[in-house]
Amino acid sequence: MTTTVLPPGPTVPRAVQGAYALTVPRRGVRRMRERYGDAFSVDVPIFGRAMVLANAAEIKQLFLARPEVVENIEPNLGRVLGPGSVFALVGEEHRRQRKLLVPPFHGRRLAAFEGIVEQEAVREFASWPQGRSFATLPSMMRITLNAILRAVFGAEGVELEQLRRLLPPMVIAGSRLVMLPLAPVDLGRWSPWGRFRLMRREYDAIVDRLVDKALRDDRLDERDDVLALLLRSRYDDGSAMSRGQLADQLLTLLSAGHETTATTLAWAVERIRRHPDVLRGLVEEVDAGGRALRDATVLEVQRTRPVIDLVGRLVKAEGLRLGRWTLPRGHKVLVSIGLLHEDESVFPNARAFDPGRFLGARPDLYAWIPFGGGARRCLGAAFATMELDVVLRTLLRDFELAPTGERDERWHSRGVANAPGRGGLAVVRRRTSRTG
Template identity: 70%
Template sequence: MTTAKLPPGPSAPRFVQLAYALTMPRRGMGQLRDRYGDAFTVNLPIFGRAVVISDPAEIKQLFQAGPDAADNLERNLGRVLGPGSLFALRGEEHHTKRKLLVPPFHGRRLVAYEQIFEEETVRELASWPEGRAFATMPSMMRITLNIILRAVFGAEGAEFAELRALLPKFVELGSRLAVLPIPDVRWRWSPWGRFRAMRRDYDLIVERLIAKAQRDGNLAERDDILAMMLQSRYEDGGRMSHSEIADQLLTLLSAGHETTATTLAWAIERLQRHPAVLYDLVDEVDAGGKALRDATIVEVQRVRPVIDMVGRQVKTDGFQLGRWTLPRRCSVLVSIILIHDDEKLFPNPRKFDPSRFLDAKPDLYQWIPFGGGTRRCLGAAFANMEMNVVLRTLLRDFSLLPTNERDEQWHSRGVANAPAKGALAVVHRRTRHAATPIAATTTGARS
């Protein structure tokens, strides 16, 4: 056997390291890098002994490795999303099923979703209070959920209402359970028992959606992803099973609902504290532009990544990863926080500065909020377009008032890291394209 060569790391017991990771996810990673360098070995209950990397060359090598060398972690969101989820699939099976889901996230179908994005944003923002602080993240959660129910599930009527009531609780519980060990005994009244009951309710609703769609006889003219799944065929002519469709719909929901909503909440939190950027964005919206808005969304994802890490598991003994020789079954965790905070890649990395992306697209091995390689988030383009439209609509219709309050702290929701206070904001409805600022705060805001 090849002799393993792992980077150094802390020697504390496994559960002590877990407590450290949970209570100090951002600062703790920085402290470990300061002590051990840009790669170190940790020992955690879910992943076991794992190598954490943040060197761009090693990240690129890992993401480019084929599934025979390094594939998805065994313990991932597939544990709660179902065996048909892309998170649970590996190798050729993952490749085959991913190909079926690519078309709706590009070209004509993607453009067709823009109207849904704006309609749901306008509908939600109509309820916003003026002149007093309120948490905006719940609104972002409702917007992204409604968008996915329409654009992905093709839901309306009773099914829309039932999923809208069920899924927030279902997703929140699932995201917390996804990072915990699965107990050997699952009592009905335990969190896992409640989760399985919610999953049964979800499956029944999806069955009704499928039955409605099949009776519709108009699938080819629909743009929702459920309709596309029902029409898609594998190379051998086979169809996706109903259970596969249910798992994949849930996967797309999990990947594109909470994470997108949380990024939008962070955008609101950041812009209030950077009025110069905020004012320039408003001017750009009024002029019909989008370059700065695109760059701002990229920069928000860099400085406030909602996911800490993405990972792979080594499938062959003696896998050479840069300076390290890794044994089979070793977990490799790519620290999104550390690479986004690397001074060599992003000068003055703690500064919120969208201009750094105005003339250059981010390197996808250095800016990795959507992961990378063959497992990069399938809906990245969908999510970025959604965030762009939501932010455009918000800035067009409302004045977001700057604040002198301290930055909101990071709060772990299990999978995503959200603003601790829910992105508190004070807004006023705008008089469209008005040029004079309103004197609502000591720092001022545009109307």
């Protein structure tokens, strides 16, 4: 029998640890690291007993473990995205689904979506007030929602208008519900889960109509949108995705391609306004047609302000030797993205916002992990990176963004995502001339 070896941690009751995690999430994990080191045990609602991990070498080992050894943590976002979502699937079924979902977001098809993102950014920026402070997060939400809807479903229509209305409150409700340690009790409109399921039924009906329209489209084979690509895709055995699988996966893509990217864009505004030298360099670069500093800035925003702070895994094997620790079957590991990104041994002067650290150097994808890692790394990472680049390029090209000496915006939890507390405040004026 393998002897279990777990890191130390607090011994107070689960409810107390849960309250602590909810009230001081970021400050709390920092204090725990100071007391216990880069790995510590917790006992919290939803996950129960788990190990929080912030050691780069052990995180890499975890991400490289085979699916039969570790799998996605339970419960996960599959609670709200559906049983056919990649978050809910494990093993071979997870591999099969990813194989169909990855191609639409890479290569030539990804490049084809850039125009959509720029169009949505230009359209939204046209409504921005000039010379006064305003929160950019709502605008970024509209840009990313409209862009992902058009990329997924193609042409405009009544159904897309319905989804524009439905998805924002649905995503907010789902991101909050997934954090609740309560059974998904459905009491209709009188309960959170009941209200969410009413929205889900409306979403399913809209997607069903969109699928019917697509299947009747004589030019389906010529379409480049994700829905058309998935309808044409086939598993290795020649079978197609079921309507239920399709609805769950499209909801996953819409949710993941909407809130997290928009929140990162709001953080980007918040960060570069407080670093005038970076802002000045970005403007000079965009006027010259470059992008190296912009790429590095996006990487540094994601390092210093990760929107998702935890990635979880579940031990499926009889036991798992993970660096210094030996974990039993069923034990959970919570990778702390924030703590890893603040590790001085991985990122020297880690608390500083310094895009220069990524100029001419790509990040180690087992140490820089805003998209998670391993077999479950976010399949929309390339699409999100393209969106971040295009929206920031358009903003810097068309507007003067005023720097500020105000204090950093506080972190605000929106359930799953961490957003700037004041929504990424900006003061802008439209540019009348450019150099270069």
